[in-house]
Amino acid sequence: MSTREAVIGYHHGDLRRAIVDAAVESIAESGPSGWSLRELARRAGVSHAAPAHHFGDKAGVLTAVAAEGFRGLAASLAQAGDFLDLGLAYVAFATSHPAHFQVMFQPELYHSGDPDLSTAADAARAALTDGLRETGLDEPGMELAAWSIAHGFSALWVSGALPAELGKDPVAAGREVLARLLDGRR
Amino acid sequence: MSTREAVIGYHHGDLRRAIVDAAVESIAESGPSGWSLRELARRAGVSHAAPAHHFGDKAGVLTAVAAEGFRGLAASLAQAGDFLDLGLAYVAFATSHPAHFQVMFQPELYHSGDPDLSTAADAARAALTDGLRETGLDEPGMELAAWSIAHGFSALWVSGALPAELGKDPVAAGREVLARLLDGRR
DNA sequence: ACAGTATCTTGTCATCGACAAGATGTCCAC
DNA sequence: GTGGACATCTTGTCGATGACAAGATACTGT
Structure with missing residues (x-):
């Protein structure tokens, strides 16, 4: 199992943290533009529009x-x-x-x-x-x-x-x- | 009229230069990722797929x-x-x-x-x-x-x-x- | 219990990068 | 000078993306 997946129901628990961490990881691998919001959402196990609630946009x-x-x-x-x-x-x-x-x-x-x-x-x-x-x-x-x-x-x-x-x-x-x-x- | 537009028929004349120049201009304005291939193509007055012939990809x-x-x-x-x-x-x-x-x-x-x-x-x-x-x-x-x-x-x-x-x-x-x-x- | 709010989902749209197939212009061999 | 090979460009398409809208679900305080 991945690092999260522990406590996720309809509410993630700490989506904001999860997204930022995933972003940092992706950026380290493929640069500041080598990732997508939807990919981070998938990694965090949420829908494609969930991150927008916390961050507005990319x-x-x-x-x-x-x-x-x-x-x-x-x-x-x-x-x-x-x-x-x-x-x-x-x-x-x-x-x-x-x-x-x-x-x-x-x-x-x-x-x-x-x-x-x-x-x-x-x-x-x-x-x-x-x-x-x-x-x-x-x-x-x-x-x-x-x-x-x-x-x-x-x-x-x-x-x-x-x-x-x-x-x-x-x-x-x-x-x-x-x-x-x-x-x-x- | 813009800087180019001078000699353009079916063949642009120097699309490669035009695209690079347009890219540099766009990057200076909005960063290394703040532009699209299609936008550069439009600026140069060519179709959206023309740049690919010279550069392969973005x-x-x-x-x-x-x-x-x-x-x-x-x-x-x-x-x-x-x-x-x-x-x-x-x-x-x-x-x-x-x-x-x-x-x-x-x-x-x-x-x-x-x-x-x-x-x-x-x-x-x-x-x-x-x-x-x-x-x-x-x-x-x-x-x-x-x-x-x-x-x-x-x-x-x-x-x-x-x-x-x-x-x-x-x-x-x-x-x-x-x-x-x-x-x-x- | 109930209302208000934060969080998340589903659905949609215009745009994008990449690719494929075809059209058009150029240029050299003969 | 012409025919064909090649470079250049176009049109059409596909899946993915960011942004937005509207609705569903969970939490929170009273």
């Missing part, structure tokens, strides 16, 4: 995924210690939640005006800024540089553009890369 | 877009001079060709095994490596760091994630950011 599902992603990223960043840690937390989140990460930075895919989403996105952004301020490296441009290098390495890793020689641990490989931003400093 | 169109993108990136990088220049050339290409850039780094969207595409992708990769070697900054990890920071800044800019205060010139803003990778060096 973009609504991706809005939920993106919001969940921003919350996860914020939580990940909040635990980081020093400068390198912060960047590696970013990389760790992105590479362990590639589906979320891919959706988060493609606003055309979701309802970017959604209040829940905006809140989550702002929180993630704040976590990054706050974390960087604590490290003392708050010269102008440094925040953007840190964000850029962490985001770039993450995006390249997730897209599969990086050479296989880097191994399978994105955080270990990322450490060498992010450290370059600190060369010649204290 | 992914085929995106394969052509990605290949064109990699060729453009390679050309852009080949002209760069010093280290900063190289990174800024990357940023300049990405931000002036956002549609190409977005597609290039989403391999699920196209036929990544396509020979023409592979050749173009390899050329772009080589242009980056060669350009960096010439700058003398070829310590281990430095290539990845440069690629990451340039790619990250580009991706963030294209996705609209960066604050509006940065202005409208991505290359000018990028210069300040990429320069951080060189602080404390020669």
